[in-house]
Amino acid sequence: MTTEDKTPITLDFVPARSPVKLFGLSGRERIMKMIKDRRADGVVIGADDPQAASSGDWLIMDEDCLYDGPVIDWLLAGPDRAVDADGARAGRVSSKGEQQDAVRAWIKGAGSLPEGIDLASPDSIGAAYRTALRKRETPYCLRISAIGREKAEQRLFAGSYKGVTDFVTKYVWPWPAFHLTRLCAALKISPNMVTSLSLVLVLAAFWFFWQGDFASGLLAAWGMTFLDTVDGKLARTTLTSSKWGNIFDHGIDLVHPPFWYWSWAHGLSSGLEAGVGPGSSASWLGLSSLDWALWVILVGYVAGRLMEGYFIARFKLELHIWRRFDSFFRLIVSRRNPNLILLSLGLLLGDPAAGFLWVALWTIASLAVHGVQIVQAERAARNHPLSSWLDGALRQDS
Structure with missing residues (x-):
């Protein structure tokens, strides 16, 4: 700034x-x-x-x-x-x-x-709306010797966290991410080094899924999502954000999910053809249904991103920060982390194919919600420009 x-x-x-x-x-x-x-x-x-x-x-x-x-x-x-x-x-x-x-x-x-x-x-x-972090927050000025290093670092870390994001990132990762961020800063590990490691885990997850080793793949995938939380927080708390780091991190985030879904589908298909049996759902539905589910997920992923992009271009506002419901829905919308929860549940139940089908169904449901959101926004925009509910709450508090 x-x-x-x-x-x-x-x-x-x-x-x-x-x-x-x-x-x-x-x-x-x-x-x-x-x-x-x-x-x-x-x-x-x-x-x-x-x-x-x-x-x-x-x-x-x-x-x-x-x-x-x-x-x-x-x-x-x-x-x-x-x-x-x-x-x-x-x-x-x-x-x-x-x-x-x-x-x-x-x-x-x-x-x-x-x-x-x-x-x-x-x-x-006055409370400030942090566009990059999708949240409103009252500024602070703190005496470090009065609160101690631990609380000062916790306040810095909390300030680096996005307000509108998925359920896992918002509620599961903060505590372990805080401690790993501190360790990385102490060891002089740069945000780009963390992002590079997350890229390795992206490739590892793809390979394991492709081989039908879904458990190992999910361990790599969840590890990647955790590091994806740490690199941004490390950059913001150490004031080492860079244009290249932003492109590197967000580029990986944007590109890798479809490849994971493709490799998961391949792992299911290979197991079914070999008679290994990737779950009762795959055996019952057959290869053609898995192909249809894959296409639904891939096309739905692209369509969802395009709908979000249209919302920004049309209304100069991110879809997920328009109303309270939109911010809530971001917690569970069909994105990588919520979809990994569905895939993990399927595997825990001994039916990885079922998890894959759940992702396809949730993708359709999420697209339907996005469609309704856009229609509602078009109607609302006839009367006045759209603004974020976070900005409105900010004005009420100030």
């Missing part, structure tokens, strides 16, 4: 008494990265640099504080402003000298804020 204010800014720090690294970054490093992401023109200079601005503004940040992105955005949006949340503070002043010294002392907890400084709390800055 960038800011339109191009006023020269010198960045100054109040040192932390006991510096703590969060996901491998010190307070100073994290603040610098966040501000550089927003002021890519290189205006921000360390206060100890001989080129420190003799004119322009001074932005004074506390190394012992954890600042949310919208808080920094607000400080960068204009001069003579400060933020305070139970002693977690920062300020921007437009003049050097006594005012700058007074703000530094105030951040340390000594003295009062000079007159003429606009003071705000994260709550008064």
Whole structure:
């Protein structure tokens, strides 16, 4: 994110008494990265640099504080402003000298804020709708020494999580993903390294499914979905997101599911032809029904993506964040993780073919729901532009 204010800014720090690294970054490093992401023109200079601005503004940040992105955005949006949340503070002043010294002392907890400084709390800055994460969230400003490293990292991790996603990602993976993300950060493992490992598991799952070894394939597949959660969180908590990483990760996510379904169908067909018996459903329905189920799943996968793309192009809004129901349906819609649950249940019941047929039926049902959603959106758009229920809730809370 960038800011339109191009006023020269010198960045100054109040040192932390006991510096703590969060996901491998010190307070100073994290603040610098966040501000550089927003002021890519290189205006921000360390206060100890001989080129420190003799004119322009001074932005004074506390190394012992954890600042949310919208808080920094607000400080960068204009001069003579400060933020305070139970002693977690920062300020921007437009003049050097006594005012700058007074703000530094105030951040340390000594003295009062000079007159003429606009003071705000994260709550008064307002809840922010995070488009990339599909959620609304009140900004935060926290003193790390007051809450401890564990809680500070938990807050950072929670802030990196998508609000609208599938059931497994939202409710099953957060706890183990948090601990693996911490470990990866400590070991200097990059998000792209995690994504590369997930690609290996994509290929392994495909191979096992193709061979009819559905149990091993599902272990690889679920491992991949877990790493698919970790790589994005690692990128956001360590501030190492990149355009290539985004393409790499989302490209894998978009392409691999149809190949898994194809290989599962092949594994079923091979077992049936060999007389191994991949389940009573396959024996009863035969190869032709498995072929039809595969085509339903593949065509349905593409159609579902196209319908979601149409919704964005037509209404400038993601389908799954329009209404509360749409966000709820995203938890269970026929996507990779919910479909893996159906396949796993089929295998646990000793009938992997049944799981495959359930995926085909759920794909049809999901497409029908999407069709109704689009028709309803077309009707609603005749009266007013569509907006997300999350945005509406944000306005009600502010």
